[in-house]
Amino acid sequence: MRLTNVFLALAAATGLAAASLTWSMAAVPPPQPGTLDRYDITGTYVSGLSSGGYLANQLHVAYSGVFQGAGIFSAGPYDCAQNNVNTALYACMDTFQARKTPAELEQLTRNRASAGTVDPVQNLSGDPVWLFHGGADQTVDRVVNDDLATYYRDFGATVLYNTSTAAGHAWISPIGPNSCGSTSSPYVNNCGAVDPVKDMLSHLYGQVNPAASTLTGKLVQFDQSRYVPGGNAAAVSMGREGFAYVPRACETGPCKLMVTLHGCYQYYGLVGNALMDKGYLNEYADTNNMVVLYPQATTMTGNPRGCWDWWGYQSAQYALKTGPQMAAITNMVKALTNGQPPPTTTTTPPVAECVTANNYAHTTAGRAYAALGQTYANGSNQLLGLWNTFTTSSIRQTSPNYWVRC
8 A cells, every 4th residue: 555645545535424323333342362263164255455355366366176256456467566666556556557468368367277376267167256446545556456357247247346446545434434535554445335344245155144243253463483384474474473264164164265365555454453343244254154364564674664465575486375374375275175184394494684874764664663763673563762763773573463683
């Protein structure tokens, strides 16, 4: 989510309806430490916003034998970025540079399926896909989102594409804390009378029951490193903790599984439980027998905004079945669906490199924060000196969103 577009999006029309509707509001329960246990999962789906939307598409395409549908807020087609950050920024968000056409990316997908690096493309035919692009979204251009719709339709997916809401770049929820046209933290917007979460779930599952007003389930906090190839979540820009909301009904009966992926600047280490609390998925999970898995990314060198890897900052295999983040999330899915234990690994976490920069740059990159003219390292709160472009400091990351002086 690019800060250069915040003010444009804030100036856009909000599209809010009169606040006459009453929505069910149920605070997410406090997390309780645990593990990902096996449940009777009858179908697995994926959803996401922005970088999480790109990763949701990557998971759906690469593991189309696992995921039966996708719901995506504001993202482009499979491997649009082509392992290049400039292409990601200037062709797959803005459109200053030329990008691959949907037809070219479809052929790339077929080639990878033939090589076995992604699942057969025939699996996508008939899958329900729900797409959303807000009218005030200046972060990912509409034409890029249009390419995603074309990509899916060409493979025979059943696509429902919402472009009628004047929303900013955000997850849209009837209990979101931000105004509809906003593009600002925590990137969960309220657009009044519309309920895109219900629309998404209805398209993916069929008719859904009304959202719950009180949650009866539990929020499990688990160690993501157990599911990451190599055993070190921070090494692949994933947070120490992940979460799963499990309704009480899913403890004993069949349920669906929804994997939900946050956007940039929306990870737990930065905004806390904002998406889990205000995204309006748990409320539907309770009344529609649905476990919701919330994996978490974090920052690392090359990824200061805590985005999911959709352009290759962590691995050139980011969009393949062997991509580290892709494999980690599917390991979580396997644990929930068939009880498959995570891979056993014994690794020594590498010592993080020191990052030397001026204190203003540290704060804009998410490594530090400013208070009363001084700069402090995120997590450790160590004093780094004056907040300006002249004072430099060296810090390193010892755990997700935890920085110390070198």
